[in-house]
Amino acid sequence: MSLIEQVRQAGVVGAGGGGFPTHVKLGAKVEFVIANGAECEPLMHKDAELMASHAAQVVAGMEAVVAACGAARGIIGIKAKHTEAVEAFERVLPGSRVELHLLEDFYPTGDEFVLVHETIGRLIPPGGLPHQVGAIVQNVETLFNIAAASQGVPVTRKFLTVAGAVRQPFSGAVPVGISFREAIELAGGTSEGEVALLVGGAMMGRLTRNLDECVEKTTGGLIVLPGDHSLVQRKERPETSMHRIGKSSCDQCSYCTELCPRYLLGYHVEPHKVMRSLGFSLSGEDFWNQMGLLCCECSLCTLYACPEDLYPREACQQSKRQIRLKGLLDQARAAVTADTPKPHPLHESRRIPLKQLVRRLGLTDYDAPAPMRQLDLAPRRVRLALKQHAGAPAEPVVQVGEQVQAGQLVAQMPEGQLGAAIHASISGRVRALTPRLEIEAG
Numbered sequence: 001m002s003l004i005e006q007v008r009q010a011g012v013v014g015a016g017g018g019g020f021p022t023h024v025k026l027g028a029k030v031e032f033v034i035a036n037g038a039e040c041e042p043l044m045h046k047d048a049e050l051m052a053s054h055a056a057q058v059v060a061g062m063e064a065v066v067a068a069c070g071a072a073r074g075i076i077g078i079k080a081k082h083t084e085a086v087e088a089f090e091r092v093l094p095g096s097r098v099e100l101h102l103l104e105d106f107y108p109t110g111d112e113f114v115l116v117h118e119t120i121g122r123l124i125p126p127g128g129l130p131h132q133v134g135a136i137v138q139n140v141e142t143l144f145n146i147a148a149a150s151q152g153v154p155v156t157r158k159f160l161t162v163a164g165a166v167r168q169p170f171s172g173a174v175p176v177g178i179s180f181r182e183a184i185e186l187a188g189g190t191s192e193g194e195v196a197l198l199v200g201g202a203m204m205g206r207l208t209r210n211l212d213e214c215v216e217k218t219t220g221g222l223i224v225l226p227g228d229h230s231l232v233q234r235k236e237r238p239e240t241s242m243h244r245i246g247k248s249s250c251d252q253c254s255y256c257t258e259l260c261p262r263y264l265l266g267y268h269v270e271p272h273k274v275m276r277s278l279g280f281s282l283s284g285e286d287f288w289n290q291m292g293l294l295c296c297e298c299s300l301c302t303l304y305a306c307p308e309d310l311y312p313r314e315a316c317q318q319s320k321r322q323i324r325l326k327g328l329l330d331q332a333r334a335a336v337t338a339d340t341p342k343p344h345p346l347h348e349s350r351r352i353p354l355k356q357l358v359r360r361l362g363l364t365d366y367d368a369p370a371p372m373r374q375l376d377l378a379p380r381r382v383r384l385a386l387k388q389h390a391g392a393p394a395e396p397v398v399q400v401g402e403q404v405q406a407g408q409l410v411a412q413m414p415e416g417q418l419g420a421a422i423h424a425s426i427s428g429r430v431r432a433l434t435p436r437l438e439i440e441a442g
Ligand code: SF4
Pocket: 249, 250, 251, 252, 253, 254, 255, 256, 257, 271, 272, 275, 305, 306, 307, 308, 309, 310, 311, 312
């Protein structure tokens, strides 16, 4: 069976957060396979811990992808500060076509455009994809899952970090479908009263206060914060209020643009101009909105750069929605992709060190190690989302009341639809198919 088919059957998706079905990406023919081990979200450690503890599996996944894509080389982008992981790779890399590329500790090193430029010195065309410059990028956990898939093992576990206001921050693999509450209990419980969670990271993650939500194949981490933490308050503000304040308070200082990583790489992203769209006439709005189309939503402008605590990222998100709603996508894309990007002369000196970002976010008190733990977890039940990937929801292939084994296929993609298969993460009886496929242990 081909690697693509093994990966499709195992339900592997981009574990870095995107959830794009991996078998689709593996169809490309490229020169380079780049492993994204940059892990730049504050307080997140699971990729570094995974690389340190499972370097051989990551390299095995990399070798398999290098062969499948006809690539000449595999490059692992990893921060030099992760010495344990670097040493683990150095032990297993001799004789392989895979090499390390050591990265500095800035945010957002893990952005695909930044990572490709750092590792192979090429700039992805504006609005384009890595394969256009001869590369594919896979998160290191995805590579671990590819190696497992090549041995017939499906995705039923998710590596994540639980950090922040918890007693014992940790990284580890938990069954897909356990609740956030259970994951936090594994971290010794919360160290504060009422908490809120940033799911996936402080910068690009989403906010929730619902601890009954479930871990999915893309849940990279839970940052637990006191319910009244400034970051929680900022993310909780209603969007209309964000834009109303932006309209009245933005003084066009342009710091948001001057520190924007996409702008610094030479792409047509200028959030301070997008901010103008909040207060301009309709014709002006369409023009300014274009400047947000290539924004990668890294949040650096909103959570770090803006001295007024305004919301340029959210203005960019709104601008993208408006462009689509008005049917102006082709026109806007043509306007912002016409030029070949050329990095700003100061792009290296304006990088934001992670420590500085952690301070600005008010997270210094929580900036602690989250070591890998071998978890012996026997959850009473799991609830599996049928759509935990890009594309359409998977369709159950089991019935309520049916006994299933851990690793058994329980939901499959309809023929021809983009998505990924889902497998039981525990053995037990199927209790419900919707809204989530629920399995009770036993
Ligand atoms: S940094 Fe803030 S105040 Fe300055 S232009 Fe950007 S949004 Fe406006």
